[in-house]
Amino acid sequence: MSELRFDAVSVRFGSLRHGMTAVDGVDLTVPDGQIVGLVGESGSGKSTLARAAAGLTPLSAGRILLDGSPLRYRGRARRPLQMVFQDPYSSLDPRMTVGASIAEAVPAEAGLRGAGRRAEVARLLEQVGMDPGRARAYPSQLSGGQRQRVALARALAGRPDVVIADEITSALDVSVQGTVLNLVRDLQRELRLSMLFISHNLAVVRYVADTIAVMYLGRIVEHGPADDVLRDPQHPYTRELLAAAPQPELTGLGPLESDPALRAVADAEPADPHRPPRGCRFHPRCPVGPLVLSGRDVCIETEPTGAGHRHGAACHFAGKSHPALEPTALEPTA
Template sequence: MKPPVLQAEGLRVRFPGKGRRPGVTAVDDVSLHIGRGETLGLVGESGSGKSTSGRAVLRLVPLEAGRILVDGEDVTRYRGARLRRLRRQMQMVFQDPYSSLDPSAPVGASIAEPLRVHEKMTKQARRDRVEELLDLVGLRPSHADRYPYEFSGGQRQRVAIARALALHPRLIVCDEAVSALDVSTQNQVINLLEDLRERFELSYLFIAHDLAVVRHIAHRVAVMYLGRVVESGPVERVYERPAHPYTQALLSAIPVPDPKRRGAKRILLSGDLPDPSAPPPGCPFHTRCAYAMDVCKREMPAMTPIAGGGEAACHLQTTGPTLTGRPLSETEVPA
């Protein structure tokens, strides 16, 4: 049996404070795994640690703890030339393609940059590869000579995807890759990503705040809150039978296009995300949770296996109603 393309275990990222400002633990004990040809959706509120987790996976921010395995090989301690070789296998598509492309250079030069850095190719061979990549993402070869400002947002994101594909990677981290696009363009880019995944057996870590988009593209989903994964599992199980109160609240906020179904109760969370530099004791979600018990204020819940696949970190699964792997809908909100 082949190992997962990505296996991240116990990742911890801490940013030191400046002056009197305390440091912030942005990612705490996060574990993720992604199989070949699989898409893992990573969701949560702004400030939950999604993007930092994606950057940690690619070694773009330093790890305080944890390890990262790529195809079963521990690459956490790679430095210099070995880390540079690893970059070929793991690429990123950022949220804003205009910021990630050089505005003073034709897009063909931006796409060719990883080829210049990592491959020994002639200028004509690079040009041929750039034109091939543009065709792969639905653009014309002549577009290589245009500048980023001459493209629409969706076209620029296609250019960014082409650049990510240049070195035949196994894993691509998509950090809010479609959130800045209008709905119709989102659908086109998502369909493109799906086609490329099937064609090249790519693996995606798809970071997003739009849960409707994640349901369409992902095979599994992990939900983050205040730097921790609070629930994970197959998309259908998590969306239809959430086991964590935070997941349930997020799903209730998805807009419903059918007017006949808009009567579903919206779960409103009280307060804001706690200060990550001073997280609450016990379960980090207890300050906003309608189900919170005394144990939630004292002890951090462990991950519990959930019926239908995945796991959730919630005391409701082991204390109080004792759901023992059943969905949250099988208990009532305490009075």
């Protein structure tokens, strides 16, 4: 069993007066043998949450648990959680060969020396679809897709229980992204790894994830089975992320695009994370919020919770759309 659980996790940078809370009371579970997709725009706190799980950023509050026990790294030969970073070139030492980088990650408790370690490196390279002969190459001699495969092999060398993949396709050419995603999906099924897959691209997450969690300004605003969340999103921010995907078959101005108030909130910049808005953090950009529709001051006055809403959607009007599409959606959901 390899269940990773974030229990009321918060991460704060800076002083109490001048700092910012990048992750604010996040509860999230990565079940054993499943992929959880964590999505949200830049600055939402996704990578900070990942770095906290990897032990690279200290927690301000809360706990990170692996199979019910606090996740600790100090004094352990094997790290139970491994992370694959967005830029494979910066995560690999340019002065070390591919083989040396992977071999360095093999835990000492594996008891491999010399030829045994070289054989393990060759096995790992084959597992990620690379020629074992590339073990003698340096990162600068590889393409972006090959370097990301090496980064995956290096993560697997640590024999982890959980892998965190942080935007691992965003730095790759579109033609290579699909190949790497197929590899991730195949490896997860073969090894039965638990995985937190982070991306700002819902199309990418749709392809690999069993469950989707949506993050905005440091908080999870919606989560649930991937098919359910994508087919029937309850939080307006999730719908905005879905609508951002190109849809060339749509032409002309629909009711949302033609409404000046809707256009204004759609063009609004994300809130300053140092000073998040009062009430619902999404309300200055919300297409069903108080800046667009009257009678919704509750969004400014009271912070929403996910209690009683499908997918745990933290929205006072979860599941409601603009009156142009749903004229009777005027009351807060229960």
